[in-house]
Amino acid sequence: MRLHVDLPGLQLKNPIMPASGCFGFGEEFAKLYDLSMLGGIMIKAATGESRFGNGTPRVAETAQGMLNAIGLQNPGVDAIIEDKLPFLSTFDTEIIANVAGSTPEEYIHVARQMSADPTIKALELNISCPNVKCGGMQFGTDPDMAAELTRLVKAASTKPVYVKLSPNVTSITAMAKAVEAAGADGITMINTLVGMRIDVTTGQPILANRIGGLSGPAVKPVAIRMVYEVAQAVDIPIIGMGGVRTVDDVLEFIYAGASAVAVGTANFENPYVCQEIIEALPGRLDELGINHILDIRGKAYEQTVSRA
Amino acid sequence: MRLHVDLPGLQLKNPIMPASGCFGFGEEFAKLYDLSMLGGIMIKAATGESRFGNGTPRVAETAQGMLNAIGLQNPGVDAIIEDKLPFLSTFDTEIIANVAGSTPEEYIHVARQMSADPTIKALELNISCPNVKCGGMQFGTDPDMAAELTRLVKAASTKPVYVKLSPNVTSITAMAKAVEAAGADGITMINTLVGMRIDVTTGQPILANRIGGLSGPAVKPVAIRMVYEVAQAVDIPIIGMGGVRTVDDVLEFIYAGASAVAVGTANFENPYVCQEIIEALPGRLDELGINHILDIRGKAYEQTVSRA
Amino acid sequence: MRQLATIVSNRLIATATMEMKVEIAPQEVAPGTFFHVKTSELLRRPLSVANVEANVVTFLYKVIGAGTADLAARRTGDVLDVLGPLGNGFPLEQTDKRVVLVGGGIGVPPLYYTRRMLAARGIETVAILGFDTKTSIFYEDAFRELGETIITTVDGTYGEMGFVTGPLARVDADVLFSCGPEPMLKAVAASHIEERYLSIENRMGCGIGACFACVCEAPGGYVKVCSDGPVFRAEEVTL
Amino acid sequence: MRQLATIVSNRLIATATMEMKVEIAPQEVAPGTFFHVKTSELLRRPLSVANVEANVVTFLYKVIGAGTADLAARRTGDVLDVLGPLGNGFPLEQTDKRVVLVGGGIGVPPLYYTRRMLAARGIETVAILGFDTKTSIFYEDAFRELGETIITTVDGTYGEMGFVTGPLARVDADVLFSCGPEPMLKAVAASHIEERYLSIENRMGCGIGACFACVCEAPGGYVKVCSDGPVFRAEEVTL
């Protein structure tokens, strides 16, 4: 019970879940370990219709990070509900649907369909994907547009809505406050930082899409800082992510103010990483003298320690 | 001559210079190699009066990056002019003064003093330092404030003014266009990304200042993307920086649209890094069939290659 | 699926080309599959299975960037984190057919193990191996032991001068197995051989089918190189 | 100043404590100075000189995080990128004075080389070395060979139970050289010994005085640990 976390719509047996887009719909990882051990699963983004996504190369490596420009490839919301959710429903874990689109209407459609499925416990509103021409990022960098979209999706959804914030903004707290005021039940953060790599032998960007989203350990300090700021600015819970690969990374996010943590890129380096973190958590809490994992939530700002 | 780069106020024998704050006033590095080999030197930020800066720890390591919160420690503009510039004037390289402050008046004062010294060939207007309570960042994240400060400093300076942009903004091109319209002669970018690390044994941020600026290889993809965007949005030259440690990193920045490159954090990993890059450049240009280094400037966006 | 493999040997066998042998747990490893190998870098590196003898897997790899440079620095006794075998390899049920193997550069490795497995089934094969230059050639004798082997070099410093497509035009076979750079694959995909199987390379994220990094256009939509491939019938992919 | 040093040996000598010997180019290395050592991580790691014999420098280091863990994995024959010697060490011109050396935990290393150099000048010293527990103790015999050596352990598993300040109160000396954790340095800085020199630790960037990461408050303003120190007179710094 020391790992149990209760969030709107989500009864997490532990605060660890794979991040959207880094775990597909769970099928591949289910061959490696029992998905029922996960706190939850954030499934890959769904759009109204199926999408092929961007050209390849779609990934490029950077120093302790990676750029991706998958471009929301997915079979479309109906196919996901029909083909993917039945399999996911066989596991004892909370499934969170990642909702994307190019227009408010598409977002609303996906949210309505997804939230109607009993397997889905909450929605994650993806207003921050940097890799698609229309939609995504624009909603994610303007507080008013983000709030409006949140309102529309909240109205369409029968399940709690978590809004996923983009770090590519001047004021992350302004974004967070805007979506909170618009009715968001929670915040997930951060999505990827927009970046580029150029191949010096061709002089051209490595990604076919030219720009892509930076993730992995490289971005963790930015993610921690943003969670730390947002946790002090809003009253809704935060699911933190960005560069998590170890149990101590998880604790860092919770100290910063997150109530749960998602793991993205690290699943590529080590497909067993979520399992390993979950197994390592109790021992690490013992070592640090922490009883319940949420006992330390926000302690990085709540408790001020005198310094030399 | 294939490395020579002409910029407003600066005749660079090569496009490599140490970045501000990572090279002090050159004294320590002068013991290691002849500073006359450098294209230029961007000296540490100067404020009106001497400043002690933040408490320690002032640095924290991250995955292929580091956070710093030095807090503009410096002896003040008058002491720099008296004690540091005479030594720097003995080298055959272009000295660029980094101008900081808490108020417009302080910026103007520093700019006036610095630009009056014959050793200084250009100013770098530091509107983007995330580690000081007053000034710095605010000027660097609001286009109108940045433009206004640029105008004031331009009016006070007898030398060209380069404005150093903060990456912590929603639209880097809006910032760049604003300072260009206000009369900036060039842009230097990027300063550090705001980040944080938390010590899980104490639950507190490692830096005494809590937040700090992220630099090093981890941020390079963000820097490259921003240079690529800004180079297409403005007509003034860009000195690019952020994570440069190899000769190929330099070429990446120039392909993205920079005319010269500064090296910061890498000087800590390898204090000879600028010398080594400068020595390696001609051979690498030969290998890649590049005649003059600026032949490739902006080629990442100018030349569009067809892709599968 | 993930395991710690002990390095048995790791040596230079041609220009910038290394042969690494690692000991893995006893298991089936099909020709044409690959392992996703952890290096000093963040993402894993896909490397084809070049051979399997008892529990020892051979990788033949070219030193390209940071990941393969890190591998090249490993020594006997070091332990390597590998994920695999992954993907689907070459079909071996060609019992009464004549098979030609066409490899280019660092696409040659998977064809060696494939040829050995075909030979074990009594299937006769011709191999056409293309390299840049003489010093890049590796495993020539090993291939020759298994049957007719034609070597081409782009600069003519050894074997036939030119590309693999030259000798391929003269070969009479029913089935083609190929691995190599994309231009070569495009050329052999258009060859006269009836049944053509190609092993495709693409930048990967997960290596197991979850991230959609490695997709390749296909007539019906797309395929994932890591989990649907890396070996495809030529008709299944749009190169 | 930067050089590639070949590792001569690297072995565990106490709980999580390693002794590494590296061969450097012939040069003067003063006691109390340090090297800034490149590891797998971005920033270098400062390590004190624990000994010098001919061209071989000894480091004694505790495995704390990723940087020291990487060092611990290096083997004989590997090459280490080191920058140094850096900083200013302990003053050795104490000819007619009695010197007490006070070290705590991983602050003990620089005192060994310092004691050897003092002994070489015929200066008699007393050493007080504090450790957490018996299994953390290292270099006890080496210290005893050079004179009176008092060991304390916090848990009393060896030597005197408690902190170094216990025995220090009983010692009669003119000069104190100390290195160890900050609380210990604060305590010894307040001791009765007249001339007190402290070696200070702080997180570093450049290690050569250029970045202002390592500053320490001082009565006149500040000092830089890396280039003004790491050894200071107690009056020169505000702990």
Ligand SMILES: Cc1cc2nc3c(=O)[nH]c(=O)nc-3n(C[C@H](O)[C@H](O)[C@H](O)COP(=O)(O)OP(=O)(O)OC[C@H]3O[C@@H](n4cnc5c(N)ncnc54)[C@H](O)[C@@H]3O)c2cc1C
């Ligand atoms: C299924 C498969 C099997 C392969 N088998 C072999 C083999 O047996 N021998 C061999 O030498 N090479 C093989 N390759 C290519 C090998 O994976 C790359 O050469 C290697 O990843 C380069 O890594 P690096 O760090 O040295 O280079 P870098 O260029 O620094 O790598 C940067 C990134 O690009 C990726 N990348 C670079 N080149 C390729 C490439 N050609 N294919 C896929 N990703 C690439 C890397 O994996 C990494 O993520 C195979 C590739 C695939 C997809």
Ligand SMILES: Cc1cc2nc3c(=O)[nH]c(=O)nc-3n(C[C@H](O)[C@H](O)[C@H](O)COP(=O)(O)OP(=O)(O)OC[C@H]3O[C@@H](n4cnc5c(N)ncnc54)[C@H](O)[C@@H]3O)c2cc1C
């Ligand atoms: C002048 C000087 C001499 C030193 N001599 C020794 C020695 O002889 N033996 C020894 O075991 N240790 C010594 N230390 C401490 C040693 O530098 C740290 O233990 C080491 O840097 C930890 O690195 P890490 O990667 O294992 O730990 P991490 O905690 O992962 O390191 C993260 C960052 O914090 C820095 N850091 C962590 N602890 C310290 C510390 N105590 N002092 C300074 N920076 C720190 C690291 O350098 C790195 O930048 C010395 C420190 C200084 C300043």
Ligand SMILES: Cc1cc2nc3c(=O)[nH]c(=O)nc-3n(C[C@H](O)[C@H](O)[C@H](O)COP(=O)(O)O)c2cc1C
């Ligand atoms: C290959 C890849 C695909 C992704 N796809 C999605 C997606 O479909 N929807 C989404 O909201 N985020 C997506 N993300 C972002 C991640 O969910 C996560 O926010 C980000 O990668 C930061 O976490 P990490 O550093 O642990 O990867 C994707 C990330 C990667 C690397």
Ligand SMILES: Cc1cc2nc3c(=O)[nH]c(=O)nc-3n(C[C@H](O)[C@H](O)[C@H](O)COP(=O)(O)O)c2cc1C
């Ligand atoms: C320790 C440190 C101190 C810095 N001080 C300054 C400064 O005084 N003024 C300034 O404009 N930038 C300062 N910077 C930012 C650098 O000049 C540079 O913009 C940034 O570090 C990105 O480059 P890099 O990744 O090569 O370090 C500092 C950076 C570091 C790491």
Ligand code: FES
């Ligand atoms: S590499 Fe992830 S789907 Fe193929």
Ligand code: FES
């Ligand atoms: S570490 Fe840079 S000044 Fe001391």
